[in-house]
Amino acid sequence: MTRVGKYHLALVAVAALLLLVSLVRVVTGHNDITSSGTFGAALTLAVPLALVGLGGLWAERAGVVNIGLEGMMVLGTWFAGWAGYQWGPVAALVAGLLGGALGGLLHAIATVSFGVDHIISGVAINLLGPGLTRFLSEVLYREGTAASAAGGAITTSPPLSSPVPEVSLPVLSDGPDLLGKLESTHWFLLSDVAGILRGLTHDVNVLVILAVLLLPLTFYVLWRTPFGLRLRSAGENPWAAESLGVSVYRIKYVAVMISGAFAGLGGTFLVFDATKYVEGQTGGRGFIGLAAMIFGNWRPGGLAAGAGLFGYADGLQLRSSNSGAFTSVFLFGAMILLIYLVLEARKLMSADLEARGVRQYTVMASATLGMIVLFWLWLTVDQMPSELVKMAPYLLTLIVLLVASQRLRPPKAAGVTYRRGEQH
Template sequence: MNAVKKLRLPHYLLIAAGLLVLLSLVRVVDGANDVTSSGTVEAMLRLAVPIFLAGLGGLWAERAGVINIGLEGMMILGTWTGAWAGYQWGPWIGVLAGIAGGALGGLLHAVATVSFGVDHIVSGVAINILGLGLTQFLAGLVFNVGHAKELGGGPRQSPPVDPITKISLPVLSGGGGTPDWLGSLEKHHWFLVSDLAGVLRGLTHQMSLLTLVALLLVPVSYFVLWRTPFGLRVRSCGEDPYAAESLGVRVYRMKYAAVLISGGLAGLAGAFLVTVAAPIYQDGQTAGRGFIGLAAMIFGNWRPGGLAAGSLLFGYTDAMNVRDGGQAVHALLLFVAVLLVAVAAWQAWRRSFLAAGLAAVAAVGLLVWFLDSDVVPGELVSFSPHLTTLLVLALASQRLRMPAADGLRYRRGEAR
């Protein structure tokens, strides 16, 4: 665990480079060019951002000691309010309305848990149910009548929302009618060079401005929570609210602020779905992303950087399903098998022979599966993002440390 704590940015960049080399080898061996294509990277970002924003909302709440499993309901509120405002006044007004809708759900959660001491899980489940039922009712009431219906609205969907502007870098990614150098390199399918070009082009071609805003929230959240007095007060409420109270921190105010920010970020995730991912509100649009966001937050050990990495992992597995289906996922069997061989060697070096043996057996099983098949069944492909969620949580569970007072009831002046 100490070795993990000593990792710095150069170490993470080295790990990322090693994974890219391995992916390139897998692509060459299996011929699955979509494994590192720019289209896959673009899809990964589009699918990962709402998961990341929801998880970031969960991080803010739980750092203040409030468990927020109502993220899914807050996302749903964000999709409806974002679409309702977006089709009438433009996508950026829709984004602001989505944030407000999610923050309203966060306010309800804060009133229930912070002021009235309701169990955090019960309150979160209630908000999920409320968000789903309320938006279904409002969709039929607002989108299925009058001008909204003429524009394409219905009982379970809104009229189309104008998408947010997308940008591409000039020269490198063809922005402004300039040459697309990275695209040209990618088409050659050279080992590593084309893979790196594909990844960079996916990050710089047709990127939504809202995606850029979401990516900037990683350093912003880290700075605010770990480098400002406000962030220190929020985190102290999640670790020991009574000690924070004794030092003059207004614990109730900090918890309310964090949960409101949490709801606003979840609402922003919902607004992203209706202004970038698919510019229209539809019933069931969130598809459990709020819960996957919670899983990404746990995988990231309640820190923004780890949360972003977990979200990209889930987004990547989902992009495999969207882009090339069974062929791309089949190539990942070899990728995971090689990683498990490395895990087995590492565990053996640490003299953890049981873990090493299990990793080796799993690696052999995946390698046999890879060699004995040409494509992964469609049922498993569609389930791969959820399977990844379960596996990552199982593997990461031993190194996690949640805030000490997370989910505990706090009452001002009470003895501990």
């Protein structure tokens, strides 16, 4: 399939998804499904996941597995909070980048220079990040210091010295709130599109715009430049890249430090959103961002879809006045499985008898059972327990990884210890 054909297929898929979501909203009566508030919250929640996922993509495309993203994100939050309350948002942004890059540098030294197992090094950084930041807080935010007088404490920094600006996209969300009026009509499809556009373009944090721009920029750098080709070759076959004159060690160091900087930037966004550093505010987002990267098959477009999916699940449970809106997810899942079964049945009808494997029938039977169960849950469950609703983003992470694992293609040399001239 040509690239243009893939884009057309993607547009058709997005249009079909919009129709399906709008239909579910009308049938269930839960307007929060496509409200501007839900999508605005989803965008805010998806951005740190996308930034951390970009960090994982840069490192793993260079052949270094980076599960230390959570620790690097923690370092980014602390340094952003520390610099932000003294010198403002720009200083917070720079300090957050440098804090995350410091974690990336430690990971690169351990894995690239000393050949430490990538998983062990990542776990060590995940333990080091919270420990180091707590130590720094004990030293700098203890009672009697200037930071303490400014509102800081052992588990939190003083507020940022100035707020981060927000902007609205011209025409769509600037001036008369036409999208808001159209959303309030609750018309089929039109109000849903208006709610989604308003949520994604109204009062958007400047860092959100930066994060969105970093996705196509990463694609351009990694897939359209000589530097990106060298970096990806280091993740596929570093010894072949070495034979062509590529400095593999340097490429890996640069990639892992950029990876840490992206994770730190994700932590900085959390500080901007809360207007201060708070201990434990990452909440495992480093691991969910890594899962989004894997779901996206180590590509920026898929990563954006994965981060958006997790952000939407989290945003829906935050914005819903009660957990009843989440029951509509059952109907949505049942309809997705029904469409999948129809497409698979058409393939089986057109295939030869010999080509019809037992595995296909098993998968279709499992999908049929899942569809029936989800539909039954939608009919019988009026309100989900709040504990289960809060767990939804993490359960979704496991389910998505289970489904996506069937088509994943990671870089071939990811996690492999490289030594110059010693091909395994």
